[in-house]
Amino acid sequence: MGTVYTYRDLEVWHRADELGKEVYKLTRLLPPEENENLADQMRRAALSIPANIAEGQGRNTTKELIYFLGVARASDYEVQSHISFCVTVGYFTEDQAMNAYMLSRRVEQMLNKFISRLKDKLIMEESQGIKH
Numbered sequence: 001m002g003t004v005y006t007y008r009d010l011e012v013w014h015r016a017d018e019l020g021k022e023v024y025k026l027t028r029l030l031p032p033e034e035n036e037n038l039a040d041q042m043r044r045a046a047l048s049i050p051a052n053i054a055e056g057q058g059r060n061t062t063k064e065l066i067y068f069l070g071v072a073r074a075s076d077y078e079v080q081s082h083i084s085f086c087v088t089v090g091y092f093t094e095d096q097a098m099n100a101y102m103l104s105r106r107v108e109q110m111l112n113k114f115i116s117r118l119k120d121k122l123i124m125e126e127s128q129g130i131k132h
Contacts, residue, residue, distance in 0.1 A: 007054035012110040016050040016072065019103040023079060026100050030091055038091075042082045048075040049107060062125070066118050073111045080104050 007013045023046035027039040049072045056068025083101050086092045 004057070007050075007057035010053060010057065010114075012107060012114055013050050013053045013057075015103060015110060016053055016076075016107050019076075019079070019100065019107055020046040020050060022100040022103055026083070026086075026092060026097065029096060030086070034091070038082065038086070042079065045075045045078040045082065048072070049079070053111075062118055062122050066115055066122070069111055069115050069118070073108065073115070076104055076107050076111065080108075 004010060020043075023042055027042050030039045052068045052072035052075065056065040056072070059065055059068065080101065083092070083097050083104070087094055087097050
């Protein structure tokens with residue numbers, strides 16, 4: 001993973017940021033009557049992912065970082081759910097949604113791996129008597 005100084009050093013943040021941009025493009029395909037509801041909700045969920053990764057990275061403890069990564073993951077699941085709904089009701093074709101959905105799944109995998117590593121680190125530190 002290399003040395004991490006800020007959230008911008010995290011590959012998962014970059015992929016989440018890319019997902020946010022992709023969701024913005026995708027929501028432009030929604031019918032006008034969905035601009036204030038579904039489009040807004042999808043965009044907020046997508047932007048919440050990199051924002052929570054950044055906030056967690058700026059916190060003081062591993063436990064806090066794990067918490068905010070969990071919030072980011074929940075927002076990622078929300079994006080996946082919205083994409084699925086939009087395909088089901090015909091707002092997007094599967095082809096139109098594929099890139100955003102695949103990016104979202106990649107972010108999910110990266111967050112799961114990051115959280116797992118941090119939990120392992122936390123367990124090891126606690127077994128060595130390191131306070132958090």
